[in-house]
Amino acid sequence: MIVLEKRPQPSQAWSMATPAVAVLATMVFGGVLFAALGKNPIEAIQTIFWEPLFGEHASYYRPQLLIKGAPLVLIAIGLSLGFKAGIWNIGAEGQYIMGAIVGAGVGLAFYPLEAWYIFPLMIMGGALGGWFWAMIPALLKVKFGTNEILVSLMLVYVAEQLLASMSLGLLKNPQGYGFPGSRNLQSYDSAHNAELFAGTGMHWGVVAALIAVIFAYVLLNRHMLGFHIRLTGEAPRAAKFAGVHPSRLILFCLGTSGMLAGLAGLFEVAGPAGQITIDFNVGYGFTAIIVAFLGRLHPVGILLAGGVMALTYIGGDIAQSKLGLPASAIQVFQGMLLFFLLALDLLTNYRIRAARKEVA
Amino acid sequence: MKLTSLLATAALGLGLATAAVAEDKTKVGFVYVGPVGDGGWTYEHNKGRLAVEKEFGDKVETVFVENVAEGPDSERVMTQMALDGADLIFTTSFGYMDPTINVAKKFPNVKFEHATGYKQADNVSVYSARFYEGRAVQGTIAGRMTKSNIVGYIGSFPIPEVVRGINSAYIHAKKVNPDVQFKIIWAFTWFDPAKEADAAKVLIEQGADVILQHTDSTAPQAAAQAAGNVITFGQASDMSEYGPMPRVSSIIDDWAPYYIARTAAVMDGSWTSTSTWDGIGAGMVGIGEISDAVPADVKKEALALKAALADGSYHAFTGPITKQDGSAWLGDGETADDGTLAGMNFYVEGIEGDIPQ
Numbered sequence: 227m228i229v230l231e232k233r234p235q236p237s238q239a240w241s242m243a244t245p246a247v248a249v250l251a252t253m254v255f256g257g258v259l260f261a262a263l264g265k266n267p268i269e270a271i272q273t274i275f276w277e278p279l280f281g282e283h284a285s286y287y288r289p290q291l292l293i294k295g296a297p298l299v300l301i302a303i304g305l306s307l308g309f310k311a312g313i314w315n316i317g318a319e320g321q322y323i324m325g326a327i328v329g330a331g332v333g334l335a336f337y338p339l340e341a342w343y344i345f346p347l348m349i350m351g352g353a354l355g356g357w358f359w360a361m362i363p364a365l366l367k368v369k370f371g372t373n374e375i376l377v378s379l380m381l382v383y384v385a386e387q388l389l390a391s392m393s394l395g396l397l398k399n400p401q402g403y404g405f406p407g408s409r410n411l412q413s414y415d416s417a418h419n420a421e422l423f424a425g426t427g428m429h430w431g432v433v434a435a436l437i438a439v440i441f442a443y444v445l446l447n448r449h450m451l452g453f454h455i456r457l458t459g460e461a462p463r464a465a466k467f468a469g470v471h472p473s474r475l476i477l478f479c480l481g482t483s484g485m486l487a488g489l490a491g492l493f494e495v496a497g498p499a500g501q502i503t504i505d506f507n508v509g510y511g512f513t514a515i516i517v518a519f520l521g522r523l524h525p526v527g528i529l530l531a532g533g534v535m536a537l538t539y540i541g542g543d544i545a546q547s548k549l550g551l552p553a554s555a556i557q558v559f560q561g562m563l564l565f566f567l568l569a570l571d572l573l574t575n576y577r578i579r580a581a582r583k584e585v586a
Numbered sequence: 587m588k589l590t591s592l593l594a595t596a597a598l599g600l601g602l603a604t605a606a607v608a609e610d611k612t613k614v615g616f617v618y619v620g621p622v623g624d625g626g627w628t629y630e631h632n633k634g635r636l637a638v639e640k641e642f643g644d645k646v647e648t649v650f651v652e653n654v655a656e657g658p659d660s661e662r663v664m665t666q667m668a669l670d671g672a673d674l675i676f677t678t679s680f681g682y683m684d685p686t687i688n689v690a691k692k693f694p695n696v697k698f699e700h701a702t703g704y705k706q707a708d709n710v711s712v713y714s715a716r717f718y719e720g721r722a723v724q725g726t727i728a729g730r731m732t733k734s735n736i737v738g739y740i741g742s743f744p745i746p747e748v749v750r751g752i753n754s755a756y757i758h759a760k761k762v763n764p765d766v767q768f769k770i771i772w773a774f775t776w777f778d779p780a781k782e783a784d785a786a787k788v789l790i791e792q793g794a795d796v797i798l799q800h801t802d803s804t805a806p807q808a809a810a811q812a813a814g815n816v817i818t819f820g821q822a823s824d825m826s827e828y829g830p831m832p833r834v835s836s837i838i839d840d841w842a843p844y845y846i847a848r849t850a851a852v853m854d855g856s857w858t859s860t861s862t863w864d865g866i867g868a869g870m871v872g873i874g875e876i877s878d879a880v881p882a883d884v885k886k887e888a889l890a891l892k893a894a895l896a897d898g899s900y901h902a903f904t905g906p907i908t909k910q911d912g913s914a915w916l917g918d919g920e921t922a923d924d925g926t927l928a929g930m931n932f933y934v935e936g937i938e939g940d941i942p943q
Contacts, residue, residue: 499658
């Protein structure tokens with residue numbers, strides 16, 4: 227008989243180890259899945275994890291990791307603040323869209339003027355767009371006690387409709403032959419979030435993500451507000467006695483995560499994506515939830531988790547084209563990662579023991 | 587000593603041989619927006635890929651990546667294919683337009699073919715099919731078959747391509763049935779079985795007994811089958827598994843001849859950047875078998891229209907046609923020019939509602 231025994235204290239060691247063990251377990255079981263599909267499992271795993279980093283064309287893929295990982299990290303950092311305090315912003319995808327729409331809208335309003343202040347204004351627009359969209363669930367929760375999970379999630383679909391409307395109407399490229407989609411910001415110098423050094427993948431969004439990691443780290447470890455956030459999540463009653471204002475915390479956490487998601491959207495639309503289109507959003511806001519948990523809601527952990535997630539996306543695409551793995555197998559593989567993480571989390575709070583057989 | 591040199595020579599020879607084989611093979615990449623099992627758009631492009639493999643056998647190697655989001659992801663996938671030695675890359679969705687142009691700039695020796703877009707370059711061709719010709723045949727059957735005089739239409743995105751299809755179907759339905767009415771629902775997706783099924787159900791509830799779709803899944807077919815007495819048409823792919831009812835015919839995208847021709851052109855070095863827009867005549871648009879659920883005289887009429895479109899004696903947009911706002915578009919006997927068709931962003935007279943802006 228095997229029994230689970232609750233640990234008196236959550237295990238520090240397991241808390242640190244589970245992400246790594248989850249990645250390993252995913253590799254093993256993913257390998258079994260790939261083998262069942264008739265592919266060489268070692269080759270498949272190697273293609274996904276090794277090829278983008280050290281393979282033949284790594285010099286191209288490594289910068290791509292930054293491009294793919296930066297929005298994930300930026301959004302996940304914001305989400306982790308709220309998640310730590312038990313405030314669940316599930317609608318980062320919508321805030322990401324709104325940041326992109328407002329930011330791109332600011333830039334396009336100046337077209338074709340070339341001036342240094344356009345891009346900074348766009349950044350402010352992006353941050354405000356995301357912040358504003360997150361303020362809706364925040365205010366509704368504070369004033370009327372609505373559930374922020376539902377409201378923020380539903381607002382994603384509203385934002386998607388708005389995105390479609392913008393691509394077809396207000397922001398549509400007047401020289402686009404009637405096709406949906408805005409002008410391409412990549413060909414508008416003042417609004418283009420170009421690579422800071424050509425070929426490195428380093429754009430302002432990557433810089434912002436790194437700054438966000440540092441700020442979050444300082445906030446959580448050295449600042450009263452960070453202490454309040456942690457306290458609210460771990461011991462809500464104690465937090466009340468410590469004088470934490472729940473309303474202020476809700477406004478701060480949702481606002482910050484919305485702002486960071488909006489920034490991620492702005493950097494994406496002005497850089498790698500280039501234009502507002504109906505299908506602009508590709509799920510970064512939802513994937514960031516996985517990244518936040520994979521990173522243990524810890525800023526440095528999130529940075530690493532964002533990298534791992536980006537790796538599976540890029541490596542997954544390579545595996546598809548090189549080995550003919552179906553896209554759905556890659557998605558199952560990514561799903562396994564979260565599954566194993568959550569399953570192994572059990573070991574943080576419980577230990578497995580072989581109980582002696584007792585006679586009833 | 588002797589043995590090692592012998593081995594070295596053998597290894598060298600082997601290396602050269604593999605290199606030579608690799609050189610011989612033409613590598614063709616395909617970037618798909620949906621899953622290859624969507625039963626519609628991507629399914630047909632993938633059939634084209636398989637046809638290329640069958641045609642050239644050992645001389646080609648094809649690779650594909652499915653479910654590629656439009657935007658930076660597609661750019662990365664194309665770059666990856668080019669880096670891995672692809673000679674020709676087909677990018678099969680409108681949203682891949684700017685990424686295709688970007689990647690093509692970086693790889694001047696790789697040929698690119700972008701479906702349904704309008705941006706060409708020295709190493710980027712564009713190609714599309716005149717699906718509106720198929721819509722004309724569909725409209726004729728729909729107009730004859732409807733008893734409620736309400737035809738439901740599931741639009742994907744309000745882009746010229748889709749608007750063109752609606753107009754063509756409406757004009758030809760109206761021609762055979764002056765009382766016909768079109769109800770249009772925009773799904774804002776190319777492939778989403780749940781959304782498509784919902785749209786079909788709503789249209790059926792509103793009295794539609796014919797459902798036309800510009801989305802790629804078979805979900806509307808299933809919804810029509812469940813409702814009974816509603817007819818549908820296969821989209822992009824034949825969808826014959828839903829025949830003879832509800833699916834009475836279909837528009838089939840047949841990319842195989844084009845893909846084979848373009849691959850052959852790369853092989854013999856005759857590839858140049860072109861803009862192709864082929865219809866029923868060239869075989870790029872196929873009309874699926876018209877089932878027995880359609881009366882013989884209607885079938886005959888539809889096939890006659892198909893033949894006229896194929897030999898060029900009839901154009902699907904032949905005047906007099908008035909725009910929805912009442913302004914004149916085409917005079918008596920005048921036919922539409924490709925430029926106007928390519929950017930079509932208006933309904934013709936008689937269609938109710940507005941194109942979403």
